[in-house]
Amino acid sequence: GAVVSQHPSWVICKSGTSVKIECRSLDFQATTMFWYRQFPKQSLMLMATSNEGSKATYEQGVEKDKFLINHASLTLSTLTVTSAHPEDSSFYICSASSGAYNEQFFGPGTRLTVL
Amino acid sequence: AQSVTQPDIHITVSEGASLELRCNYSYGATPYLFWYVQSPGQGLQLLLKYFSGDTLVQGIKGFEAEFKRSQSSFNLRKPSVHWSDAAEYFCAVGASAAGNKLTFGGGTRVLVKP
Numbered sequence: 266g267a268v269v270s271q272h273p274s275w276v277i278c279k280s281g282t283s284v285k286i287e288c289r290s291l292d293f294q295a296t297t298m299f300w301y302r303q304f305p306k307q308s309l310m311l312m313a314t315s316n317e318g319s320k321a322t323y324e325q326g327v328e329k330d331k332f333l334i335n336h337a338s339l340t341l342s343t344l345t346v347t348s349a350h351p352e353d354s355s356f357y358i359c360s361a362s363s364g365a366y367n368e369q370f371f372g373p374g375t376r377l378t379v380l
Numbered sequence: 381a382q383s384v385t386q387p388d389i390h391i392t393v394s395e396g397a398s399l400e401l402r403c404n405y406s407y408g409a410t411p412y413l414f415w416y417v418q419s420p421g422q423g424l425q426l427l428l429k430y431f432s433g434d435t436l437v438q439g440i441k442g443f444e445a446e447f448k449r450s451q452s453s454f455n456l457r458k459p460s461v462h463w464s465d466a467a468e469y470f471c472a473v474g475a476s477a478a479g480n481k482l483t484f485g486g487g488t489r490v491l492v493k494p
Contacts, residue, residue: 271423297480308470308484309424358423362480369474369482371416373423 268292269361271372278349279380286344286375288359294339295361299369300332303356315342349379382407382473386485393461394493401456401488403445403471412474413454414482415445419467427469430454441465466492 268291278284288298297316301309313329315321315336323329331353333345342361346353356376360369383406393399405411412431416424428439435447445456454471471485 269423299481306489308486311481311483314481356421360424360482368414368426368429369480370426371424374421376421 267370269295269359269370269372271357271359271375273375274373275376275378277378277380280350281348283345283347284349284377286346286357286359286377288342288344288361288372290340290361290370293361293363293370295342295363296339297362298336298342299360299362300334300342300344301358301360303358303374305356309358312344346377349377351379353377354379382411382475382483384471384473384483384485386469386471386488388488389486390489390491392491392493395463396460399456399458399461399465399490401469401471401490403454403456403485404452405454405471405473406452407473407475409475410449413445413447414472414474415439415443415454415456416470416472417441417467418470418487424470427456461490461492463492463494466490 270289272287300312303309312327313321313323315334321334336342358374360371362369385404414429415427418424427443428437430437430447437445468487470487472482474482
């Protein structure tokens with residue numbers, strides 16, 4: 266149980282285009298989903314927290330207009346990187362929580378490369 | 381605010397030898413503590429977690445961790461390392477007061493020598 270999927274697993278796009286990444290909880294209802302960014306050989310940095318039906322809460326320094334997060338249902342959250350630039354290239358990981366004991370279940374990650 | 385420190389960036393261990401990864405946290409109350417493992421290009425897999433109760437926690441893949449409140453530590457151990465244990469390990473702390481957020485340490489990369 267507690268499986269989280271992400272799609273796509275990798276994406277290459279041109280600078281200036283927008284990219285959407287999906288995060289799904291496959292076998293449980295996720296009241297909260299989290300989006301992280303991980304640069305090579307670095308730790309995970311929380312970008313934002315989203316609760317179903319509410320606006321996402323962004324961490325300090327994260328541009329909400331650039332990283333659009335939608336949590337439309339208890340099993341799906343999306344991250345859209347708008348007008349992507351090479352510096353947005355990174356590994357994006359989502360996690361989902363049902364609220365119990367802070368436990369988060371992580372997706373496999375999405376590698377974004379912006380040319 | 382909570383914080384996590386993993387003092388060792390890299391650790392190299394021989395296959396069959398024991399492994400201990402250090403984790404120190406900072407939080408005002410009793411934290412929720414986690415250890416995750418990440419293989420290259422992959423997401424995170426939960427090894428074990430501590431919420432309350434017995435301070436020695438058993439996890440998957442033969443790992444265990446001990447919560448020591450007096451030392452603000454949650455070190456991860458494995459008695460005998462296998463080559464497949466080579467990966468990046470992250471310690472994380474969470475607190476309900478922080479809205480279920482996790483704060484991750486910087487990670488420790490484990491290399492296993494044959």
